[in-house]
Amino acid sequence: MPDIRFGIVGSGMIAGVTAKAIDQATGARAVAVSSKHFDRAKKFASEHKIAKVFKSWQQLVEARDIDAVYVATPTICREEICLAALKNGNHLISEKPFLNGLSAHRIANQAQSRGLAFMDATHFTHHPRTKQVIKQQQKSIGDVQRIYSAFLFPFVERDNIRFNPKLEPTGAIADIGWYNMRAIVEFLRPAGTIQSIAGAVKRDQETGAVISGTGMIEFSSAQTSTFDFGYDAGVCDMDLNILGDNGLIQLNDFVLDWKDSFVFGNPNYSADFTLRQGMATPREFEHFAVDTQKSQVVYMIEHFCHMATTEDIELRNAAAARAIHTQELLDHYCSSVGVTLETSNF
Structure with a gap:
């Protein structure tokens, strides 16, 4: 079975950790990166031997030679990128948290409706x-x-x-x-x-x-x-x-x-x-x-690749449910301590 080809949105520290894991994982390969800081994206690509560098995430999620998108951006702009990646037929692994529970639901529903995998990037879950x-x-x-x-x-x-x-x-x-x-x-x-x-x-x-x-x-x-x-x-x-x-x-x-x-x-x-x-x-x-x-x-990336290639719908639904449940617990806690959650434009 061919490798899952990853596009990475973001060029920060945690994106570098995940890029390294993609390189070490069986069945995965990083082929593209984008960042609002183009110079950083080029340096990131050089460090991780990634062939393509895009100036915008919009260009990356629309690329035809990508199977999955990993999103490592600030929380406030994450949902828009996640939904666009799914709309363009890419499996999705996203950093957490999400803007709120409703946002996580929207992303999960989009993935489910298009028959795509969606997972949050919580490492210890896969240990x-x-x-x-x-x-x-x-x-x-x-x-x-x-x-x-x-x-x-x-x-x-x-x-x-x-x-x-x-x-x-x-x-x-x-x-x-x-x-x-x-x-x-x-x-x-x-x-x-x-x-x-x-x-x-x-x-x-x-x-x-x-x-x-x-x-x-x-x-x-x-x-x-x-x-x-x-x-x-x-x-x-x-x-x-x-x-x-x-x-x-x-x-x-x-x-x-x-x-x-x-x-x-x-x-x-x-x-x-x-x-x-x-x-x-x-x-x-x-x-x-x-x-x-x-x-x-690395285990996380390999589990995600399996989820992207399997026809086990229950496995995909369980991954999405864990992300949603975690976010909803956070929402309740935020409400209890008076921290206002921003609302999405979607």
Whole structure:
């Protein structure tokens, strides 16, 4: 089967991470890039051995020799590009977040109506460990009742778009709070609707951007999630605690694994997790190591290529549903802390 030919919209840091993953993935090839900064796009193309450089995303999504488009632009302009890519018959993988839940629905509906794949670019979802943790949940700890997640790291660069509310209207909430919400979708899998939600956020005094927050969500199924996120902790914290009827599963790198992620990359480490039950002391904790041969970003690209070539409609629908559910949880949290979501022009 021929490679899926990718066009990349955007030339920033995360676009570079994904371009590298496309190059390393089986069944994928990056063939074009576009950016509003043409010089950056040319440099990006040279670095990643990409043949075609377009001056606009409109030219890229209309190109006939592209099978899929990866969108890595600021949130505020993402929907227009996603819809145009789908309209022109391209499968779609997009950075997150989306403008709001309605925007995510519009993109998913467009993909479904045209028989195309749509996936959000959440890396840890595709890590083999995630699947193994879910299996261990079912085997060892029973029904999951609550989870706690934290994603915090030191980052204060006010010239970055994360500190520009015009481009990223919800700041850290949707940038890294997305992963707290995705942990709910992947591991808690709430059986009920939101019963109550509360939280608090902190804004940067100079830019007004949301830079950190905390929260709690209670579902009608009596399941709960508490979470923290932000740029201002002075440390990288990626803890995840999954509590069930019969025990606890813990990870301390659930977003960017210590072993293979683009941030850390320590090949001598392993991707692991810990199981605790009853009154076990530390020497009695069970430790599980998950073998990985590739980074979770590469796994993501390969899973997307499979989704683009399969006729398994349920697989595609499930991917879209996870993106929508994650975004809708973010919307509810934003509303609870008084952060106004912009509306789309569509």
